Amino acid sequence: MNEQVIRKFVIVKGIVQGVGFRPFVYNLAQHYDVQGEVNNTQQGVEIDVQGSLRGVTNLINQIKSNPPTLAQIEEIIINQLQSTNYQHFKIKDSTDDNEQLTFVTPDAALCSQCQEELLDGDDRRYRYPFINCTNCGPRFSIIESIPYDRESTTMSDFSMCEDCLSEYQDPTSRRFHAQPNACPDCGPQLLFLCKKPNGLALGSRTQLFT
Numbered sequence: 404m405n406e407q408v409i410r411k412f413v414i415v416k417g418i419v420q421g422v423g424f425r426p427f428v429y430n431l432a433q434h435y436d437v438q439g440e441v442n443n444t445q446q447g448v449e450i451d452v453q454g455s456l457r458g459v460t461n462l463i464n465q466i467k468s469n470p471p472t473l474a475q476i477e478e479i480i481i482n483q484l485q486s487t488n489y490q491h492f493k494i495k496d497s498t499d500d501n502e503q504l505t506f507v508t509p510d511a512a513l514c515s516q517c518q519e520e521l522l523d524g525d526d527r528r529y530r531y532p533f534i535n536c537t538n539c540g541p542r543f544s545i546i547e548s549i550p551y552d553r554e555s556t557t558m559s560d561f562s563m564c565e566d567c568l569s570e571y572q573d574p575t576s577r578r579f580h581a582q583p584n585a586c587p588d589c590g591p592q593l594l595f596l597c598k599k600p601n602g603l604a605l606g607s608r609t610q611l612f613t
């Protein structure tokens with residue numbers, strides 16, 4: 404029995420970039436077995452989704468009722484499209500061909516999961532001051548232009564190490580597409596400068612972390 408296939412084009416406006424919205428939609432698409440793509444544009448987040456009526460409807464309902472923690476949806480525009488031949492669901496690289504501006508996401512305080520890692524002596528980000536994830540960390544402070552992608556932030560100067568990159572590429576990771584993702588091996592460092600009687604001394608990481 405063939406279930407009816409529908410295709411919708413959804414534009415989500417508001418604070419929707421830098422809050423894990425694309426990975427959130429990607430995971431929903433996997434869960435509801437629908438195809439298409441999600442994209443950051445200067446309008447916000449655009450979702451082209453095709454699949455069973457039930458799958459597409461559930462996905463849109465989840466976006467409305469259960470968006471990522473830091474997202475603030477202002478408006479959702481939904482249009483019906485002719486079905487096409489999508490085989491998978493993918494996250495598209497951001498485009499910047501629209502003229503309307505989206506909201507810039509504010510920085511967010513440390514989330515409880517990152518705090519746990521920060522204080523866990525066995526964690527590779529133990530006491531790493533720039534720890535962050537999709538639910539917390541810098542946004543406004545690092546954004547140089549939108550759409551929000553790592554290349555358009557001050558993090559573009561830092562290449563992710565293997566471990567960070569695998570988190571960034573893993574849809575099940577809390578750091579999937581987390582643009583400021585970093586660790587002590589690959590991210591920014593903090594130096595402690597202290598004024599000693601004989602001048603200015605450069606602190607070491609050991610000093611900083613004690």
Ligand SMILES: [Zn+2]
Pocket residue numbers: 513514515516517518535536537538539540
């Ligand atoms: Zn976090």
Ligand SMILES: [Zn+2]
Pocket residue numbers: 563564565566567568585586587588589590
């Ligand atoms: Zn790293």
